[in-house]
Amino acid sequence: MLESSLQQLGSALRAKQISSVELTQLYLDRIASLNPKLNAYLTVQPEVSLAQARVADARLAAGKADALTGIPIAQKDIFCAKGWLTTCGSKMLHNFVSPYDAHVIARFNDAGAVNLGKTNMDEFAMGSSNETSHYGPVKNPWDQARVPGGSSGGSACAIAARLCAAATGTDTGGSIRQPAALCGISGLKPTYGVVSRYGMIAFASSLDQAGPMARSAEDLALLLNTMAGFDERDSTSLQRDKEDYARDLAKPLNGLRIGLPKEFFAAGLGSDVAQAVEAAIAEYKKLGATVVDISLPNSRLAVPVYYVLAPAEASSNLSRFDGVRYGYRAPDYTDLADMYEKSRAQGFGAEVKRRIMIGTYVLSHGYYDAYYLQAQKIRRLIAQDFTEAFKQCDVIMGPTAPSTAFKLDEKGDDPVQMYLSDIYTIAVNLAGLPGMSIPCGFGANNLPVGLQIIGNYFGEARMLNAAHQYQLATDWHSRAPQGI
Amino acid sequence: MSLNNADVRKVARLARLAMSETEIETARSQLSGIFALIAEMQAVDTRGIEPMSHAQDVSQRLREDVVTETNQRELFQSLAPKYKGLSQVEAGLYLVPQVIE
Numbered sequence: 001m002l003e004s005s006l007q008q009l010g011s012a013l014r015a016k017q018i019s020s021v022e023l024t025q026l027y028l029d030r031i032a033s034l035n036p037k038l039n040a041y042l043t044v045q046p047e048v049s050l051a052q053a054r055v056a057d058a059r060l061a062a063g064k065a066d067a068l069t070g071i072p073i074a075q076k077d078i079f080c081a082k083g084w085l086t087t088c089g090s091k092m093l094h095n096f097v098s099p100y101d102a103h104v105i106a107r108f109n110d111a112g113a114v115n116l117g118k119t120n121m122d123e124f125a126m127g128s129s130n131e132t133s134h135y136g137p138v139k140n141p142w143d144q145a146r147v148p149g150g151s152s153g154g155s156a157c158a159i160a161a162r163l164c165a166a167a168t169g170t171d172t173g174g175s176i177r178q179p180a181a182l183c184g185i186s187g188l189k190p191t192y193g194v195v196s197r198y199g200m201i202a203f204a205s206s207l208d209q210a211g212p213m214a215r216s217a218e219d220l221a222l223l224l225n226t227m228a229g230f231d232e233r234d235s236t237s238l239q240r241d242k243e244d245y246a247r248d249l250a251k252p253l254n255g256l257r258i259g260l261p262k263e264f265f266a267a268g269l270g271s272d273v274a275q276a277v278e279a280a281i282a283e284y285k286k287l288g289a290t291v292v293d294i295s296l297p298n299s300r301l302a303v304p305v306y307y308v309l310a311p312a313e314a315s316s317n318l319s320r321f322d323g324v325r326y327g328y329r330a331p332d333y334t335d336l337a338d339m340y341e342k343s344r345a346q347g348f349g350a351e352v353k354r355r356i357m358i359g360t361y362v363l364s365h366g367y368y369d370a371y372y373l374q375a376q377k378i379r380r381l382i383a384q385d386f387t388e389a390f391k392q393c394d395v396i397m398g399p400t401a402p403s404t405a406f407k408l409d410e411k412g413d414d415p416v417q418m419y420l421s422d423i424y425t426i427a428v429n430l431a432g433l434p435g436m437s438i439p440c441g442f443g444a445n446n447l448p449v450g451l452q453i454i455g456n457y458f459g460e461a462r463m464l465n466a467a468h469q470y471q472l473a474t475d476w477h478s479r480a481p482q483g484i
Numbered sequence: 485m486s487l488n489n490a491d492v493r494k495v496a497r498l499a500r501l502a503m504s505e506t507e508i509e510t511a512r513s514q515l516s517g518i519f520a521l522i523a524e525m526q527a528v529d530t531r532g533i534e535p536m537s538h539a540q541d542v543s544q545r546l547r548e549d550v551v552t553e554t555n556q557r558e559l560f561q562s563l564a565p566k567y568k569g570l571s572q573v574e575a576g577l578y579l580v581p582q583v584i585e
Contacts, residue, residue: 099559192539206538235544304522315499322500324578329565336581341502353501357492357511358518360499371522376535378528383536416517432539 001026002162006071006219009165013060013070020053020070024114027072031117031163034484038139040157042077043085044117052114059112067222069112074164076155077118078125080199081105088201089123089133092321092328092347102199103231104168104210111226116164119154123349125175125203127151128421129411132351137408140183141481142447146405149179155213156183161484166214166223170200172207173306174425177437180213181400181450184439186477187213188220191457192432193238196231204313207429216477217438217467221246224460248465254288256466259393261296264424270403272443277399280440280451287469292393296385301378302427303419308362308375315359321347354415383431390456395466399424400437400450424452434460438467439476487512
């Protein structure tokens with residue numbers, strides 16, 4: 001059961017070969033035994049999950065099941081879920097039991113999926129290693145001395161360690177794709193606006209996008225069918241016709257034009273990662289694809305631009321945490337300003353405070369034009385590079401991350417080193433394009449390598465097709481870490 | 485560009501973050517590193533480029549001016565933080581330290 005696809009699980013549930021209660025209990029037992037080591041989940045509520053599973057079983061028995069009815073899915077702790085502790089990895093929300101459901105949670109509930117628990121993450125999604133979580137880092141199931149990546153590291157770890165059938169993540173600068181790469185799983189960040197951000201705790205609103213994480217592209221398509229769709233409660237949600245993201249999975253890849261940006265294969269890329277990615281490209285050629293050399297000349301500016309825009313938006317979004325209406329309030333203070341300052345100083349961790357400080361600075365009087373406006377202009381140049389590139393190719397491929405999983409504490413106190421982990425993923429968020437990562441081999445120390453596939457706007461079905469055909473021809477995605 | 489401790493102190497105050505002198509010093513050194521990374525942007529010629537504030541150039545939707553939310557005041561206020569063990573909600577309002585004498 002642990003190795004079954006979501007489609008196989010759905011068939012088994014509908015054929016009564018297994019019940020949702022049995023499947024949910026199987027995962028709950030695994031979580032109880034393995035989570036103390038891996039720290040992938042922050043909250044599990046077995047009785048709540050099992051009650052949901054019983055409802056799913058009744059729905060299955062009544063013959064009213066959808067594709068995901070009865071399937072246990074882990075939710076990143078950034079999604080508000082009614083009656084669930086929703087911490088966003090922060091002490092600031094250590095006691096926040098959400099009074100409402102995020103759009104994504106409601107969609108899974110409506111589909112009859114079981115919420116298996118809330119997964120660990122970098123605090124407010126700010127991090128690339130899961131080490132900024134107030135609740136301790138997640139361990140990489142391939143090597144527990146290493147990080148799972150971040151910020152959706154708990155979800156990536158839970159999938160790799162078979163602690164859930166699938167999970168959700170969010171991606172502001174690479175937070176789905178980079179942990180997917182480092183944990184050897186598949187993850188997709190859709191086009192900005194495809195999945196509603198309602199009830200998803202905001203980090204940088206013009207970049208944040210939720211997406212599915214799973215063991216295969218086929219599973220991702222099924223999950224995205226549930227997650228995507230217009231929601232009037234998110235002002236940036238796009239009004240589009242409903243799509244079946246699985247519609248092109250079976251298409252052959254003959255004639256697929258793959259763009260290879262020279263900037264993604266330059267200095268800074270680990271040789272083991274480069275080797276695995278090049279082997280994947282060779283496999284694509286065997287499958288009928290052709291390769292085009294392209295250039296994204298402004299992509300080198302993506303990291304600096306991101307570290308102006310994302311903190312600027314974060315400093316504004318996080319101003320709501322003031323200790324007045326919910327969340328953490330300092331135990332002692334003298335007056336109102338002191339209450340704000342102490343509640344925020346004690347409730348936020350170091351990385352979150354650092355980004356609030358950067359954001360406050362770049363938006364402050366006298367610096368706005370030089371930093372914020374200049375970054376927004378370069379953002380357009382970066383997006384235009386992609387528009388030019390997509391005149392020559394259908395998808396863009398390259399590495400997801402410059403290295404395989406690094407050791408816990410390895411990047412230590414140097415935030416800039418950590419920021420460079422997302423050097424290949426950030427430009428995609430700035431442009432608002434869809435991007436995904438799929439496993440494409442192993443590097444040094446037998447650690448997974450991710451292949452990044454970037455599509456044009458609304459190109460998800462095409463990307464999933466390319467990923468699925470590769471996964472039919474290779475078995476990297478079905479490898480599981482041993483000896484956890 | 486280089487930041488001094490006074491700059492950092494000012495930003496911390498604007499961001500409503502209490503910081504000790506040691507924390508100010510650490511923040512100054514780390515922020516200077518980050519601004520060195522960001523500085524790469526400054527040399528780019530962006531004359532005539534329209535700033536891009538959003539991934540999709542769509543305008544804000546308008547909706548009918550009707551009530552769409554139900555009143556859940558009690559549920560929401562049940563989440564309010566306590567102070568010295570006491571509820572900080574009274575008569576449907578949140579309590580904060582006195583601002584006006």
